Amino acid sequence: MKKLYFLWVIVFASCASSKIDKVNGVSFVSSREEVAQHHIDPVLDVQANYAAIMPFGFIRDLDSPELIFNTDRQWFGERREGAKQYIEKLHQNGVKVMVKPQIWIWDGKFTGNMKMASEEEWQKLEASYEDFILLYAEMAEETRSDIFCIGTELKTFVMERPDFWNQLIVKVRDVYSGKITYASNWDEYDDTPFWAELDYIGVNAYFPLCEKQNPTIETLTLGWQPWKTKMRELARKEGRPILFTEFGYRSMDFTGKKPWLVDRNQERVNLKAQADATQVIFDQFWNEDWFAGGFVWKWFMQHDEVGGIEDNRFTPQNKPAESVIRRQYAHGKKSSL
Template identity: 55%
Template sequence: MKLIYAFCLVVLLSRCAMMPSDQTKINGVSYVSSRDSISEKHVKPLLKIHANYASIMPFGFIRDVSHPDIQYNSKRQWFGETKVGVKQYIKVLKDEGIHIMLKPQIWVWRGEFTGDIKMKTEDDWKILEASYSQFILDYAELARETNVDIFCIGTELEGFIEERTDYWIHLITEIRNIYKGKLTYAANWNEYTKTPFWNDLDYIGIDGYFPVSDLKTPTVADCKLGLKRWKTEVKKYHDIYNKPILFTEFGYRSMNFTGKEPWRSDRGIDEVNLEAQANATQAFFERFWNEDWVAGGFVWKWYHKHKRSGGPNDPRFTPQNKPAEKIIQDFYSKH
């Protein structure tokens, strides 16, 4: 009898250890959708760095920033960007103990900034609203069906929100009627102070691409100094709304001047600077990860084929197979 009791206790404790409590950091990665399905072997690198969350990001596409019709779940999209693919990714990740934030996003063809989406007529605004509602409520249903932990209602849509605030307030109510988990919105680093509906969500979501240094290779101290003002400002918004801060995206490219304009994603940069990325990444963790008002965040970004991703010649965001990966591992292991 004692043996049975002890076994049950061990099982219970092990299950509890896999469930993030309010005190456990969300140590996440932004999991890039691909052409392929994933398997257990693709999750092992996440477990190695002590990640406990992944952001799954299905895309909807619009032709340009004034076009109102969103296309999604198309046969022309990659597997991981479709509803079938999203469900497959979620199942595999959850089976390995990884929790999920589902984060449907809009992609404007030719890479135009989503914050600049703005319709030219009232009729087009109505079409966009109906199209976005279909897109986001469809994925809210999937979030409910797959029992994900967090649902992100949008990403960097400042112009849309500013012009159509009442629509967004109503949309949040519609989402709540479908999905009963935690909600956030991914505001850009210079947008969250203008986002009007934080009271209606569970997390203040920020894509944390704060400019921190104009130096080619800033030190950890340089980057921490650059983050000081941003930390003070972010803390004010936590205090105003009494909501935890969630960095829905954060990270730095392994390139020269990585802290100057950290949001840059253009492909015309080929100078690699692993040290700059590592220093900026460490500074971000040292500034934010020990604060109880910071829920955690999602590193931008992580590819499922780990051995073939990143590496010493890669100037892009992923920390995979670079010194920054070890820094992430160290901080995630402590929280």
């Protein structure tokens, strides 16, 4: 009887710990150069326990089937050699990794709208994309990376070619033994058909929350409620936790209106709006047992040269939002001790 009691205590403690251990991640942007310790130190300083490493493939246009990847013309961090070096350096520092290969279409066109004009071109794209993904799935296994992401914001590709994706998942699992997700855009996650085959429901969490120039904590919190309810219901239906494969806000006015905007607009810098929106997302999700955590978008290697109080872009570096992240991630580390 005493043995059973101690076994129950161990199991309960393990379950309780798993509920509070979150992915406290940053999206570690690829660079021209190798990563060195001084690039990792700011990641450690913000108390992140995960980093997303993002090798890239390039496509000329929305209807082009040729995916170019792992070539000498790419930056070091965008190809296999560089991604592996980044991962090894992060692992040396105790930071876990999600490998997240991504596509960039010339002129920044949205990958979710990529669509081929014929069956032949679809098959060409599928063959190229499979090679791309399996190259990095094998690398993720070789480096013992913890999570592998099979795609990012590819709504039309996913909806038009479901059989391809089902087969791709099987092939990835044949070469990679870790956990798998897909980074769905905020407006596609509820239609993505293969969540039951993955370990996490991946969401790039750029949900519109409010249209105010200076959004308040209360307004942002209210804006999250319908989205939060919908994600909670999906997580329970699929029996999979939600993982924010990307989350973050620009440090500008109207940051909650269209959080996905990547344009170089001249909207006024609003550091408080970014910090408040970041705090609200932590408050709303990080204590939920159906939520696995997420990766801040985005984190650059050259910490001292990016962000700052005159920057209206996504990075939280050298802005008040960085302190919000550090406080949350540090709390998570203490909770899981």
